[in-house]
Amino acid sequence: VPTPEQIRAAIARYVEAFPADRDGWVACFAEDATVEDPVGTEVRKGHAEIGEFWDFAHGLADSISMTPTGPVRVAAGQAAWPFQINTVIAGTAMVMDVIDVMTFDDEARITSMRAFWDMNEMRPAAAD
Amino acid sequence: VPTPEQIRAAIARYVEAFPADRDGWVACFAEDATVEDPVGTEVRKGHAEIGEFWDFAHGLADSISMTPTGPVRVAAGQAAWPFQINTVIAGTAMVMDVIDVMTFDDEARITSMRAFWDMNEMRPAAAD
Numbered sequence: 509v510p511t512p513e514q515i516r517a518a519i520a521r522y523v524e525a526f527p528a529d530r531d532g533w534v535a536c537f538a539e540d541a542t543v544e545d546p547v548g549t550e551v552r553k554g555h556a557e558i559g560e561f562w563d564f565a566h567g568l569a570d571s572i573s574m575t576p577t578g579p580v581r582v583a584a585g586q587a588a589w590p591f592q593i594n595t596v597i598a599g600t601a602m603v604m605d606v607i608d609v610m611t612f613d614d615e616a617r618i619t620s621m622r623a624f625w626d627m628n629e630m631r632p633a634a635a636d
Numbered sequence: 637v638p639t640p641e642q643i644r645a646a647i648a649r650y651v652e653a654f655p656a657d658r659d660g661w662v663a664c665f666a667e668d669a670t671v672e673d674p675v676g677t678e679v680r681k682g683h684a685e686i687g688e689f690w691d692f693a694h695g696l697a698d699s700i701s702m703t704p705t706g707p708v709r710v711a712a713g714q715a716a717w718p719f720q721i722n723t724v725i726a727g728t729a730m731v732m733d734v735i736d737v738m739t740f741d742d743e744a745r746i747t748s749m750r751a752f753w754d755m756n757e758m759r760p761a762a763a764d
Contacts, residue, residue: 512754548712577706578718581735581752584676588735588752590706590718607709607716609737609752624709624716624737626640 509585510616516580518616519589526562527573534559538617545623570596577605586611593625594633601633637713638744644708646744647717654690655701662687666745673751698724705733714739721753722761729761 510518518536525532534555537543543552543561552561565572572595580589586609593604606625613619638646646664653660662683665671671680671689680689693700700723708717714737721732734753741747 512756546711547714579733579757581718581733581757582754583674583752586675586752588716588737590709590735605707605709607718607735607737609716609735624711624714626710628640629707629709 510612510614512580512582514616515582515585515587515610515612518612518618519580519587519610522618523574523576523591527571530559530562530566533562536618537621538613538619541618542620543623545621546625546627547622568595568597570599572596574606602630603633604630638740638742640708640710642744643710643713643715643738643740646740646746647708647715647738650746651702651704651719655699658687658690658694661690664746665749666741666747669746670748671751673749674753674755675750696723696725698727700724702734730758731761732758 522533522536525536537555537558539555540553541558543558545561552558572593574591575594576589576591578590580587588607588609590605590607593606595602604625606623609622610618611620650661650664653664665683665686667683668681669686671686673689680686700721702719703722704717704719706718708715716735716737718733718735721734723730732753734751737750737752738746739748
């Protein structure tokens with residue numbers, strides 16, 4: 509089981525890579541990892557499908573990044589953490605609240621990620 | 637599947653009941669609900685065991701309450717939400733960050749709750 513420090517470092521790399529480093533972001537996941545984003549939608553599995561998910565998220569937006577909004581909560585080698593998605597779509601800055609729930613392997617690679625968010629809650633960033 | 641509004645109202649009742657209304661808090665759960673708090677510990681099942689968990693949490697503390705620290709994220713009738721536990725133990729005010737992940741039945745009663753937190757992160761409230 510990875511330590512809380514290893515998990516926090518893995519999530520920091522994940523946040524840092526997301527905007528522009530597709531390979532670095534995919535490498536945060538174990539090769540057979542699963543992604544359910546948002547919860548309730550089809551589960552993607554493996555680096556190829558996870559890379560396609562990155563392409564999809566970035567294809568929708570002029571830019572997209574994650575801003576943590578509170579501490580990572582670690583329990584028994586798993587984690588949940590709150591953040592905002594900051595994205596520019598058709599020239600308009602938008603923001604949306606998300607919580608990711610993650611499990612990890614012994615090397616602190618993500619083995620599963622489930623993202624809680626609702627597109628209805630996306631709003632112009634100016635409203636914050 | 638309950639609506640986001642029903643889920644938010646259920647969580648508001650849960651937060652309001654937790655400090656002092658044992659029966660009201662237990663009634664937020666379906667009769668066969670499960671509680672894993674914190675993640676990685678033994679799963680409690682059913683109103684009797686969930687009530688014993690409430691007794692345990694309150695027995696440790698002079699007082700204990702939950703303060704939401706961000707919006708409830710709802711996806712597909714499930715939810716994740718961030719909060720702080722505010723508790724007074726042996727006369728000292730302490731705080732700890734938690735994220736609860738919940739599923740619900742059609743009446744917006746909680747069918748499962750998993751809580752992400754680490755006792756090592758508990759700290760005097762004055763440090764916040």
